[in-house]
Amino acid sequence: MNAPAASDALIELRGITKTYGQGPAAFQALRGIDLSIAAGEFVAVMGPSGSGKSTVMNIVGCLDTPTTGEYLFRGIHVEKLQRNQRALLRRHSLGFVFQGFNLLARTSAQENVELPLLYRGEEAAARHAAARAALAQVGLAGWESHTPAELSGGQQQRVAIARAIVTRPLVLLADEPTGNLDSRRGHEIMDLLVQLNREQGITVVMVTHEADMAAYASRCVHFVDGLVDIDESRAQRPAGVSRQEGPTC
Amino acid sequence: MLINALLLALREIRRNLLRSFLTVLGIVIGVAAVITMVTLGNGATQMVSDQISSLGSNLLVLRPGQRMGPGRDTAGSPNFKKSDLEAIRTQVNGLEVVAPVAGSSATLVAGNNNWSATINGTTNDYLFAGNWKIGAGREFQDDEERAGKAVCIIGATVRRELFGSRNPLGDEIRVKTFSCQVVGLLAAKGQGAMGMDQDDIVLMPLATVQRRLTGNPDVPTALISLKDNAEPAAVMAQIRSLLRERRKLAENEADNFTVMDTKQIAETLSGTIRTMTGLLGAVAAVSLLVGGIGIMNIMLVSVTERTREIGIRLAIGALEHEVLLQFLIEAVVLSAFGGLVGMVLAFVACFGLSSLLGMPFLFNPGINLLAFGFSAAIGVIFGFVPARRAAQLDPIVALRHE
Ligand SMILES: Nc1ncnc2c1ncn2[C@@H]1O[C@H](COP(=O)(O)OP(=O)(O)O)[C@@H](O)[C@H]1O
Numbered sequence: 001m002n003a004p005a006a007s008d009a010l011i012e013l014r015g016i017t018k019t020y021g022q023g024p025a026a027f028q029a030l031r032g033i034d035l036s037i038a039a040g041e042f043v044a045v046m047g048p049s050g051s052g053k054s055t056v057m058n059i060v061g062c063l064d065t066p067t068t069g070e071y072l073f074r075g076i077h078v079e080k081l082q083r084n085q086r087a088l089l090r091r092h093s094l095g096f097v098f099q100g101f102n103l104l105a106r107t108s109a110q111e112n113v114e115l116p117l118l119y120r121g122e123e124a125a126a127r128h129a130a131a132r133a134a135l136a137q138v139g140l141a142g143w144e145s146h147t148p149a150e151l152s153g154g155q156q157q158r159v160a161i162a163r164a165i166v167t168r169p170l171v172l173l174a175d176e177p178t179g180n181l182d183s184r185r186g187h188e189i190m191d192l193l194v195q196l197n198r199e200q201g202i203t204v205v206m207v208t209h210e211a212d213m214a215a216y217a218s219r220c221v222h223f224v225d226g227l228v229d230i231d232e233s234r235a236q237r238p239a240g241v242s243r244q245e246g247p248t249c
Numbered sequence: 250m251l252i253n254a255l256l257l258a259l260r261e262i263r264r265n266l267l268r269s270f271l272t273v274l275g276i277v278i279g280v281a282a283v284i285t286m287v288t289l290g291n292g293a294t295q296m297v298s299d300q301i302s303s304l305g306s307n308l309l310v311l312r313p314g315q316r317m318g319p320g321r322d323t324a325g326s327p328n329f330k331k332s333d334l335e336a337i338r339t340q341v342n343g344l345e346v347v348a349p350v351a352g353s354s355a356t357l358v359a360g361n362n363n364w365s366a367t368i369n370g371t372t373n374d375y376l377f378a379g380n381w382k383i384g385a386g387r388e389f390q391d392d393e394e395r396a397g398k399a400v401c402i403i404g405a406t407v408r409r410e411l412f413g414s415r416n417p418l419g420d421e422i423r424v425k426t427f428s429c430q431v432v433g434l435l436a437a438k439g440q441g442a443m444g445m446d447q448d449d450i451v452l453m454p455l456a457t458v459q460r461r462l463t464g465n466p467d468v469p470t471a472l473i474s475l476k477d478n479a480e481p482a483a484v485m486a487q488i489r490s491l492l493r494e495r496r497k498l499a500e501n502e503a504d505n506f507t508v509m510d511t512k513q514i515a516e517t518l519s520g521t522i523r524t525m526t527g528l529l530g531a532v533a534a535v536s537l538l539v540g541g542i543g544i545m546n547i548m549l550v551s552v553t554e555r556t557r558e559i560g561i562r563l564a565i566g567a568l569e570h571e572v573l574l575q576f577l578i579e580a581v582v583l584s585a586f587g588g589l590v591g592m593v594l595a596f597v598a599c600f601g602l603s604s605l606l607g608m609p610f611l612f613n614p615g616i617n618l619l620a621f622g623f624s625a626a627i628g629v630i631f632g633f634v635p636a637r638r639a640a641q642l643d644p645i646v647a648l649r650h651e
């Protein structure tokens with residue numbers, strides 16, 4: 001275990017719980033998560049369906065609030081922030097790739113990718129250029145004017161990734177980014193994530209249930225029933241190695 | 250930020266053209282209907298009072314029976330005699346003219362044309378009382394009135410139907426068994442109250458009509474025009490007591506004739522039209538409401554999609570008030586646009602219908618503002634309130650909305 005010291009952690013979860021519903025119908029999806037992620041890591045989150053992976057991603061992505069526990073982002077107590085402060089955190093530091101894409105319908109790929117820049121108040125020319133570059137980076141050069149309905153699932157997934165990385169976030173959070181892709185496309189996406197992680201220093205946290213995708217990560221966190229089961233770092237192993245090597249968690 | 254929100258709102262309007270169109274349509278219909286109905290109603294009321302005043306100001310109408318209008322009780326209410334009118338003229342103060350009217354409908358024939366019109370047997374005083382001008386030719390001469398000669402003065406409609414554009418002066422018109430010579434043309438007045446054509450009229454000397462058409466010396470109606478400074482109520486009282494005496498009514502008997510002021514007639518008619526305007530306005534208000542419900546419907550149907558959209562925007566870093574501003578601008582732009590189109594449409598419709606119906610077009614700023622304000626409020630409220638609810642959710646909750 002090579003967990004970084006709490007002080008230089010980018011993301012630190014302390015005793016995070018999340019309970020859905022109330023009274024007898026209440027369901028505890030997270031039962032006390034302690035997790036610390038350092039800048040520059042590439043973390044794969046694995047675990048059976050319903051184990052709380054998406055729930056924890058949403059909390060880390062500031063889309064949802066924990067029921068109890070502390071969440072520190074660069075030492076800031078996120079659970080104490082106002083709604084708008086959390087929105088600004090999402091705007092400036094986080095990129096989120098949803099399990100279900102969540103692109104704006106009837107809106108071109110270009111405009112979808114430009115949207116986060118628009119809220120950042122960037123100039124039109126800079127927006128256009130950055131969105132074009134991000135789309136090219138995910139292999140969608142030439143598809144700028146297509147709307148989600150005119151794109152395949154894999155292409156939509158890549159538009160969603162382009163939207164998440166166009167702002168050059170500190171952290172890229174991806175919830176099953178390859179879940180809708182065939183394995184060739186899946187590996188292309190993984191190569192892209194590895195490249196973003198290595199070359200741009202973006203911290204990547206990715207949920208996957210496919211072992212050969214998890215193999216690209218430098219660290220693997222395994223969830224079972226709302227708790228961290230195994231947390232295994234593989235810093236020594238070069239990321240992006242052949243999938244034959246197989247996952248270790 | 251305002252520019253950004255405006256940009257986003259306009260983009261969203263363009264992107265959802267059908268939804269935008271339906272929203273605007275609801276507003277357009279509501280606004281246009283209310284404004285058109287009320288404006289036309291105002292025009293109709295105005296037209297009636299114009300028509301009545303074109304009859305001549307300070308005019309009294311004298312008729313046998315107890316009431317004006319349909320269902321008039323004429324049993325035991327004999328017509329007037331020429332001597333009754335003579336008595337009124339000489340004994341009542343403050344009168345300008347007293348014009349007897351004996352009317353009859355007949356078919357007129359000239360050459361190959363024929364036409365049915367009302368023939369009024371009267372005197373030149375009728376022209377003064379009815380505010381008529383001679384367009385061509387002349388009035389009746391004294392000897393024609395006295396002797397009941399077969400001469401006539403015709404209205405513009407009769408002239409058109411019988412003679413086309415030909416000059417009819419000096420020509421003969423056949424009426425039943427006799428021919429009469431056209432000696433004058435009345436200047437056209439246009440459409441009268443309730444759409445009746447005032448120019449569809451033929452005037453003949455009273456004696457001519459009495460002898461050749463009605464066959465009796467009665468005078469069923471008289472138009473009495475007052476001097477400007479005369480007090481209508483006082484004059485009417487004088488006429489009333491004079492006629493009661495001449496018709497030998499006992500103290501306990503009711504009047505068997507009616508004297509009515511044209512102002513009274515105008516007020517009765519205007520009152521009726523105002524009621525109708527109110528009714529039309531109510532119908533229009535319902536259409537405004539229906540338009541409003543249409544808007545609500547569209548907004549509510551799209552709430553799921555819009556809630557998810559808001560979730561997406563929040564998730565990628567939009568602030569609550571930025572999203573709200575965008576939706577507010579969207580609602581305001583659509584509502585204002587719909588309201589403006591509705592107002593323009595109503596303006597065009599009112600203008601067209603008014604000239605078609607020969608009514609004055611009275612632009613009513615109040616109803617324009619009211620209709621615009623109401624529909625804009627509906628548009629803004631129903632565009633904005635669901636958005637506000639969505640923007641207050643956690644992004645993940647908004648995204649999961651079903
Ligand atoms: N909004 C919600 N309301 C109620 N229960 C939920 C909600 N979201 C998730 N859950 C429950 O929480 C558990 C964890 O869900 P999730 O984090 O989506 O799992 P995973 O992504 O690992 O498959 C599941 O049992 C799921 O049914």
Ligand SMILES: [Mg+2]
Nearest residue numbers: 053054055099
């Ligand atoms: Mg999940």
